[in-house]
């Protein structure tokens with residue numbers, strides 16, 4: 429894997445000066461496949477505390493497969509995943525599962541439950557708290573993501589696309605995780621709502637010290653809030669680093685994606701933000 433410097437000129441692992449940062453999640457030699465078709469092969473990736481890491485790559489490259497394998501939602505054929513210092517065995521570990529939150533594509537809220545009840549689903553599963561306390565905590569999460577407390581009693585069908593994303597993020601934050609995985613968080617949002625969602629994620633990272641891993645196709649997001657990008661391609665991480673590193677990397681997909689017309693437009697819109 430090609431490893432290059434980030435925005436600040438430092439490598440994310442701290443090499444090249446100073447104390448080396450420890451990854452909170454470390455993936456080594458990961459191989460995942462379906463039938464006789466390997467999707468990821470011998471893939472390595474580190475995720476560092478407090479960073480916003482974007483996982484990008486062509487459609488079908490295996491970005492979702494990678495995150496689902498890290499989360500223990502897909503079996504791996506080979507490889508090691510160490511999360512928070514614990515080697516994850518097949519089938520996951522409920523204690524560790526509480527330390528991460530997941531926002532699935534399209535929000536994936538339960539349509540028959542209100543926003544507050546959706547947020548309380550993980551609380552009921554993992555916490556032993558009295559109902560009134562859970563309700564208070566759920567309202568706090570609703571407000572944390574920029575919704576009004578009164579939105580907590582609404583059903584998903586009564587929410588806009590942007591509100592659904594926020595409600596789903598509130599549910600991902602229900603157990604105060606250290607890291608959140610976001611699957612295409614701005615897909616389907618208009619540019620203004622997408623930019624507002626980007627700011628929300630940046631604010632949460634700042635105020636809560638969250639680590640954020642997002643699968644995204646959104647070049648504006650990459651320019652606005654992402655520290656480090658990992659490109660999935662050819663069954664592995666082709667390259668990782670900041671935008672400048674992506675623009676320098678000589679690979680047809682990476683070149684088209686980061687230096688094509690849409691990329692230039694996103695770079696210009698960053699200047700006007």
Ligand SMILES: Nc1ncnc2c1ncn2[C@@H]1O[C@H](COP(=O)(O)OP(=O)(O)OP(=O)(O)O)[C@@H](O)[C@H]1O
Pocket residue numbers: 462467485486487488489490491492493494
């Ligand atoms: N459960 C599954 N069974 C069989 N094949 C699967 C399964 N899940 C994913 N795949 C295959 O794995 C490959 C990678 O899928 P994945 O969803 O990770 O792509 P992606 O990079 O996230 O794409 P996109 O950007 O379009 O969401 C695809 O060829 C897909 O068809």
